[in-house]
Structure formats: C-alpha cells, structure tokens
Amino acid sequence: MNSGFDNYVVVLIGAIVLALIVFGVAIFNGRQASWSLVLKYLRKRRIAWVSLVAVMLCTTMVLVVISIMGGWLRMFKESFHGLGGDLIVDSRSLSGFAHYDEMIERIEALPEVAAAAPTIQTFGLLKINNQRPGAVQVMGYQMDRITKVNDFRKSLYRQYQEPVDEEKKKPEEVAPPSFALVPDVDYDEIAKFRMPKAKNYKNWPGMIVGAGVVGIGKDKTGKVTGREGLLDASARLEVLGIKEDMTSLQGATPTPNFYWIVDDSRTQLWQFDAKTVYVPFDILQKDLGMHRRELENPDTKEKIVEPARTSSINIKVKPGTDLLKAKEKVIQVVAEWYPMVLEPDGPIGVETWEESNATWIGAVEKEKGLVTFLFAMISIVAIFLIFCIFYMIVVEKTKDIGIIKSVGSSSTGVAGIFLGYGLAIGIVGSMMGLLLGWLIVRYINEIHTWLGKTTGLIIWNPEVYAFDTIPNTMNPHEVFWIVVIAIASSVLGALVPAIRAARMNPVEALRWE
Amino acid sequence: MSQVTQQPIVPSQNTTPILRAKSVSKTYRMGDSTLQVLKSVDLSVKTGEFLAIEGRSGSGKSTLLHLLGALDGADGGSIEYNGQDIARIPAAERSRLRNQQFGFVFQFYHLLPELNVIENTLLGPMIEFSWWAWRQKRATYRERAADILKQLGMDHRMRHRPNQLSGGERQRVAIARALMNQPKVLFADEPTGNLDAETGRQIMTVLEGLHRERGQTIVMVTHDRQIAHRADRVLVLKDGRLANAEKGD
Numbered sequence: 001m002n003s004g005f006d007n008y009v010v011v012l013i014g015a016i017v018l019a020l021i022v023f024g025v026a027i028f029n030g031r032q033a034s035w036s037l038v039l040k041y042l043r044k045r046r047i048a049w050v051s052l053v054a055v056m057l058c059t060t061m062v063l064v065v066i067s068i069m070g071g072w073l074r075m076f077k078e079s080f081h082g083l084g085g086d087l088i089v090d091s092r093s094l095s096g097f098a099h100y101d102e103m104i105e106r107i108e109a110l111p112e113v114a115a116a117a118p119t120i121q122t123f124g125l126l127k128i129n130n131q132r133p134g135a136v137q138v139m140g141y142q143m144d145r146i147t148k149v150n151d152f153r154k155s156l157y158r159q160y161q162e163p164v165d166e167e168k169k170k171p172e173e174v175a176p177p178s179f180a181l182v183p184d185v186d187y188d189e190i191a192k193f194r195m196p197k198a199k200n201y202k203n204w205p206g207m208i209v210g211a212g213v214v215g216i217g218k219d220k221t222g223k224v225t226g227r228e229g230l231l232d233a234s235a236r237l238e239v240l241g242i243k244e245d246m247t248s249l250q251g252a253t254p255t256p257n258f259y260w261i262v263d264d265s266r267t268q269l270w271q272f273d274a275k276t277v278y279v280p281f282d283i284l285q286k287d288l289g290m291h292r293r294e295l296e297n298p299d300t301k302e303k304i305v306e307p308a309r310t311s312s313i314n315i316k317v318k319p320g321t322d323l324l325k326a327k328e329k330v331i332q333v334v335a336e337w338y339p340m341v342l343e344p345d346g347p348i349g350v351e352t353w354e355e356s357n358a359t360w361i362g363a364v365e366k367e368k369g370l371v372t373f374l375f376a377m378i379s380i381v382a383i384f385l386i387f388c389i390f391y392m393i394v395v396e397k398t399k400d401i402g403i404i405k406s407v408g409s410s411s412t413g414v415a416g417i418f419l420g421y422g423l424a425i426g427i428v429g430s431m432m433g434l435l436l437g438w439l440i441v442r443y444i445n446e447i448h449t450w451l452g453k454t455t456g457l458i459i460w461n462p463e464v465y466a467f468d469t470i471p472n473t474m475n476p477h478e479v480f481w482i483v484v485i486a487i488a489s490s491v492l493g494a495l496v497p498a499i500r501a502a503r504m505n506p507v508e509a510l511r512w513e
Numbered sequence: 514m515s516q517v518t519q520q521p522i523v524p525s526q527n528t529t530p531i532l533r534a535k536s537v538s539k540t541y542r543m544g545d546s547t548l549q550v551l552k553s554v555d556l557s558v559k560t561g562e563f564l565a566i567e568g569r570s571g572s573g574k575s576t577l578l579h580l581l582g583a584l585d586g587a588d589g590g591s592i593e594y595n596g597q598d599i600a601r602i603p604a605a606e607r608s609r610l611r612n613q614q615f616g617f618v619f620q621f622y623h624l625l626p627e628l629n630v631i632e633n634t635l636l637g638p639m640i641e642f643s644w645w646a647w648r649q650k651r652a653t654y655r656e657r658a659a660d661i662l663k664q665l666g667m668d669h670r671m672r673h674r675p676n677q678l679s680g681g682e683r684q685r686v687a688i689a690r691a692l693m694n695q696p697k698v699l700f701a702d703e704p705t706g707n708l709d710a711e712t713g714r715q716i717m718t719v720l721e722g723l724h725r726e727r728g729q730t731i732v733m734v735t736h737d738r739q740i741a742h743r744a745d746r747v748l749v750l751k752d753g754r755l756a757n758a759e760k761g762d
Contacts, residue, residue, distance in 0.1 A: 031643060031644070032640075032644050032646075032647035033639035033640040036632065037625070037627065040627040040628065041627065044627055400626075402623070403623045403636075404625075404636070404640065405584075405611075406582075406584055406611065406619075406623070407612065407617070407637050408610075408637060408640050408641070408694075409640045410604065411608075412605070413608070506585070507579045507585045510623060
C-alpha cells in the first residue's frame with residue numbers, strides 16, 4: 001500500500017493546488033461584493049446544497065469507476081507483463097521451433113537483454129488423485145532461467161508467499177524455487193496408503209498448479225480456503241505431441257506422466273490460475289516429442305538429427321531499454337534461423353508483452369472507455385441539474401440583480417456572482433467527492449467483504465474480473481482531470497443562468513415581482 | 514434623529530447644470546400597443562439643487578428618474594451628465610458612474626436580504642473593489658459606514674438583517690448605502706411612499722439635512738405634493754411632459 005499511499009498524497013496535493021489556483025485567480029479578479037454574496041448564497045440558499053451533493057456524488061461515482069477500472073487495467077498489464085517478461089519469441093504453431101538454445105545464447109549477448117528462457121505451452125488432461133480429469137493449459141518452465149525473466153516466483157505460495165508474506169522473511173533469504181519434491185512430505189506413506197501398486201513414485205517430478213485448478217480461492221469473508229492436503233496430492237498429466245507436418249490429431253500419441261504437486265501459483269490472472277499447471281521444461285518437452293532425437297531414414301539408413309524444440313522464448317530487457325529497439329535486434333537474431341520472422345504472419349514472431357496480450361488488454365481498455373463514457377453521460381445530468389437550480393436561483397434573485405446593478409455593478413460583475421457561485425459549488429463539491437471517492441476506493445475490498453458477510457452479495461467475481469482482489473489505488477493523473485472536469489462542469493452549468501442575469505435590464509429586474 | 518454632516522461635496526450655490534435632459538422620450542411596448550410615457554422632456558439640474566418631480570402614479574416620473582440615473586436608456590433625445598451624453602458612455606463606464614457619482618434611494622428600499630445593515634451599506638465600495646483591494650480598504654470604509662449609520666440613528670442595528678427592521682429603518686439603511694460613495698447626485702424614487710406620515714417626515718428631514726449641510730444634489734420623484742414642496746424646485750410631470758410648479762401650488 002506504500003505506493004498507493006504516495007498516490008493519495010500526490011492526488012490531494014494536486015487537487016488542493018488546483019483549487020487554490022482557480023480560487024486565487026477568481027479572488028484577485030472578482031469583486032468583493034461578488035464573493036460576499038457567493039458565500040452568503042452558499043450558506044443560506046439550501047437549494048444550492050442540492051447542486052453541491054450532485055457534484056459530490058458525480059465526482060465520487062466517476063472517481064470510483066475510473067479508479068477501479070483503471071486499476072483493473074493496470075493490474076492486468078502488470079500481471080501479463082510479470083508473467084510473460086518484456087519480449088517473447090513465439091511460435092504460432094503447437095509444434096514449436098528449433099535452435100532455441102543457440103538463439104538464447106545470441107539474444108543474451110545483446111547489450112539490451114538481461115535474461116532469456118525457453119518455455120513450452122500446450123494443453124493436457126489432468127487428473128488429481130482420484131478426481132475426474134479436466135483439461136488444462138500446461139506450461140513447461142526451466143525454473144532457474146524463468147525466474148530471471150518473469151515474476152513467476154512471486155506467485156508461488158509455498159516457495160515465496162508463505163515465507164515472505166507470512167513468516168516475514170526477506171526475499172533474498174528464501175531458497176530459489178524449484179520443481180523438487182517437498183522435503184517434509186512422506187511420499188512413501190502416501191503411496192502406501194493411496195497407491196499401493198505405484199512404482200518409482202519417488203522419481204515422479206514436481207508439478208505446480210494454478211490455485212484455481214485445485215479449488216484454492218477466497219470465501220465470502222476474504223479468507224483463502226482449499227489449500228488443505230494439496231502437497232499430498234499426485235497428478236496424472238496426459239499431453240499430446242504435435243509434429244509440424246500433422247494436419248489432424250490422428251496419429252498423435254497421448255503421453256501420460258505422473259507428478260507430485262509441490263506448490264500452487266497465484267499470478268492473480270484468473271485465466272491462468274484457474275486453468276494452468278507448470279511442469280519441468282525437459283519432461284514436458286520429452287512427453288511432447290519436442291526433445292532432440294536421432295532418427296534413421298528407413299530407406300537410406302541415413303541418420304537424421306531432429307533438434308530440440310520449444311514453443312517460445314521469454315526475454316527480459318535491462319531497465320531503461322527501448323523495448324521496440326530491443327525487439328528489432330531480437331528479430332534480427334531469430335531471422336538468422338527463421339527468416340520468415342520478418343514476415344508479418346509468419347509461423348514465428350517476436351512481440352512485446354503488450355502486443356502478445358493485445359486481445360485481453362484491448363478488451364479491458366475498451367470496457368474502461370465504455371464505462372467511463374456511460375458515467376460521463378450520467379454526469380451531464382448533474383450539469384443539467386446545476387443549470388436548473390441556478391436558473392431557479394437567478395429567477396428568484398432577479399430583484400437582487402437589479403439592486404446590485406443599480407449600485408453600480410457591471411454585467412460582468414453580476415455574471416461573476418453566479419459563475420463564482422458555480423465555481424464555489426464545483427470546488428467544494430469536487431473536494432467532498434474526492435474525499436468520499438478516496439474512502440470508497442481505499443476500503444473497497446473491506447466494503448466488499450463486509451457486504452459479502454452481511455448480505456451474501458458478491459459483486460466482484462474473480463472468474464469474471466480475472467483478479468481476486470478489487471483494485472484500490474487511484475491514478476493521480478486521472479483524479480486531477482476528474483476534479484478539473486467537475487469544477488468546469490459546475491461553472492458550465494451556471495454559465496447560461498449567469499449570462500441571463502448579466503443581460504438583465506436593471507429597471508425590469510427592480511420591478512420584478 | 515441627527516443629521517448627516519459630512520464635508521460639503523459641492524458648493525451649494527453653484528449654478529452649473531450637472532444633469533441635463535434634452536427632448537427625452539420613452540415608449541413602452543405592451544403587447545401590440547405602445548405607451549409613450551415621456552414626450553420630449555427637457556430638464557436641467559444644477560449642482561447642489563434639490564429638485565422634486567411631482568406626478569401621479571403611472572405618470573412616468575420613476576421612468577424619468579431611471580433615465581437620469583443611467584439605469585435605463587431613452588428612446589429619443591439625450592441625457593448629459595457634466596456635459597457628457599450618458600448614452601455614449603460604454604456600459605462598464607456607466608456602471609462606474611452609478612457606483613461612484615450617483616446614489617439611489619427607492620420606495621421599496623431594495624436591500625439585499627442576505628446581507629446585514631452594515632454589509633448593505635458597504636455594497637457600493639464592495640462592488641468597486643476586488644477582494645484583494647478590499648482587504649486594504651475595508652477598515653476605512655467600515656468606519657465611514659458606521660459613521661453614516663450613526664448619523665442616521667442606525668448604529669444600534671448594524672448586525673441586523675433587513676427583515677428585522679421597520680420600514681423607516683430600512684429606508685435609512687438605503688440612504689446610508691446611497692451616500693456611501695459620496696455621490697454627486699442622489700436620486701430618490703418615492704422615498705416616503707411606503708412609510709407612515711411621521712416616518713416619511715423623518716426621512717425627508719434627513720434628505721433636507723443632506724442638501725442643506727452637504728450641498729447634496731438631490732433629484733426626488735414623488736406623488737405627494739406636500740413632500741415635493743419641501744424641495745428647492747418642483748416640476749410636475751403630466752401627460753409625459755414637464756412643467757414648472759409654484760411652491761404652495
């Protein structure tokens with residue numbers, strides 16, 4: 001929450017400075033009588049309080065919506081970025097591409113690149129213990145390399161979150177993650193009890209499962225549940241090797257393998273956490289038939305070497321590097337083996353993390369835009385409300401306008417009273433809205449948990465919104481503009497009534513009944 | 514009630530016309546018909562003069578006062594203030610003229626209900642100065658306002674709102690507001706029209722005192738002949754035209 005807190009401080013300072021500037025300019029130019037009347041009207045005309053509440057609620061509403069939608073988008077981007085690294089060399093077919101080790105060697109030699117790691121992505125049928133099997137996405141990771149490229153380590157409960165978040169260890173004190181079996185677990189006992197016929201079970205590799213795959217989640221009170229017995233579980237994963245020349249699944253041989261579950265991963269991206277398991281790269285590569293093979297031509301008896309293949313290479317660039325420049329250099333490296341990388345729709349491509357997840361990020365961006373537009377439309381109602389109230393006030397105050405003009409106020413001075421009135425309502429209303437909006441956004445998860453506890457109402461479904469917590473930070477830039485627009489809208493609502501007041505003939509105004 | 518005894522602002526015997534109306538006409542449109550309330554009115558007001566314009570209700574006397582006070586524009590003819598045609602002055606300058614040179618007292622007082630007595634009195638200078646400039650001058654003007662209110666016997670009511678005052682008290686506050694910027698001309702539109710006879714007499718005593726002690730130029734319109742004849746000169750507005758009236762007429 002520290003960065004969030006900093007954001008709030010920046011937001012508050014920005015908003016106060018803005019209000020002071022607007023107020024200062026108005027004060028230095030506005031007549032004393034105008035300000036006296038603005039303050040009197042603000043205090044004594046209760047109808048103006050309706051405008052104040054309208055501005056406050058609209059500001060709060062837009063702030064909360066934009067902060068949550070914006071936070072959602074930000075979390076999406078951060079999670080995708082954290083999971084994929086900065087650049088990705090991606091095969092656009094399930095058969096993958098070869099020569100990745102040579103490529104990685106060349107890519108890591110680039111001055112812009114910090115690290116690179118091969119990953120395999122495929123699909124499989126997973127059966128945990130004796131439960132019914134289900135389809136999953138399978139990721140093959142070289143743990144020592146992938147942790148240098150992405151934030152996968154931070155998503156692991158047993159090997160990172162538990163020691164760091166709960167036991168308060170420093171991240172550098174925690175052992176690097178691996179697929180190795182859990183030392184405290186008595187696999188002999190489990191096998192004897194649950195799988196008496198199983199052999200060689202001590203050599204089964206470890207598997208990390210997405211938290212949602214095994215039903216780990218938060219209940220209505222926000223408590224994490226479903227982790228009990230996880231590390232005792234075994235899994236059977238069946239994958240299907242796809243060759244480059246295959247046009248159908250006929251002829252593909254399913255390859256099963258047994259694993260022990262050694263950890264669970266919570267990337268916070270629900271689509272990953274609900275459907276993905278992570279296994280050692282080499283084992284998955286072998287099961288898919290993507291490993292290096294020496295074959296013999298049955299006709300010529302000539303030996304053929306089929307190089308090892310991977311689905312993708314994830315790359316992390318050094319801080320401050322121009323990502324598009326680094327991408328161009330990586331393309332040149334890949335082109336040495338696969339010149340088709342230079343073609344836009346070739347079977348292999350190099351993408352930035354944003355390009356790679358453009359469909360998801362684009363969808364969320366569009367949704368944010370749509371919701372913002374809808375709420376902006378609702379805010380127009382507030383402007384209209386202010387307009388109506390001010391129009392009523394101008395009509396009610398017609399005689400006062402005549403008096404003020406007879407005592408020497410210019411038309412600009414009269415307009416200034418009502419514009420100043422709108423400005424005061426805008427400033428006070430938007431500041432109240434900012435405070436209320438901040439409180440709601442800051443405590444949105446607590447409010448949501450409380451609602452869940454008391455009414456059973458769950459608005460934020462992680463399966464729909466991808467994350468299991470609601471974003472609770474404000475973007476100072478967005479807040480600044482929302483406050484500016486709220487103040488400007490209030491002045492705009494007062495503009496037509498102010499012009500009407502300014503153009504009033506003083507004699508007609510004095511005779512108004 | 515004590516009199517307002519500030520320094521004379523103009524020599525009381527000055528004969529220079531401060532206001533002059535030449536062939537002024539004014540017509541009101543009422544649906545399809547038109548009503549010409551002023552027909553070629555000529556008028557001259559000398560500096561330091563107390564002029565009363567007498568006329569029946571609806572005779573156009575308030576209209577004439579509004580035209581002379583730059584609150585409204587004539588349809589024909591011209592009105593000069595110190596030799597300058599008011600219609601040719603830019604709108605902002607006209608507002609300044611009303612603020613600095615003219616003062617208005619109305620039949621229905623026209624005080625701002627949200628402001629108290631002292632704030633209503635200070636309205637003129639508060640319109641004149643920006644918030645920042647007002648900070649520097651507030652003390653001086655408050656002192657002056659308090660002084661005027663004291664002379665008008667209203668010093669004990671300074672924090673009261675108009676709805677807490679009697680008619681006579683409201684009119685005295687209106688006079689105080691009109692005097693605040695030391696106007697060259699004070700326009701009074703039926704100043705006693707909404708008051709009982711005794712209070713009306715008191716208000717007239719105040720106006721007479723201003724004229725006598727300060728040499729204040731006053732243009733007053735009234736339907737009350739007795740009140741009108743307390744002025745130096747009385748004109749009668751009838752059928753849209755002005756005519757002289759003899760004292761005791």
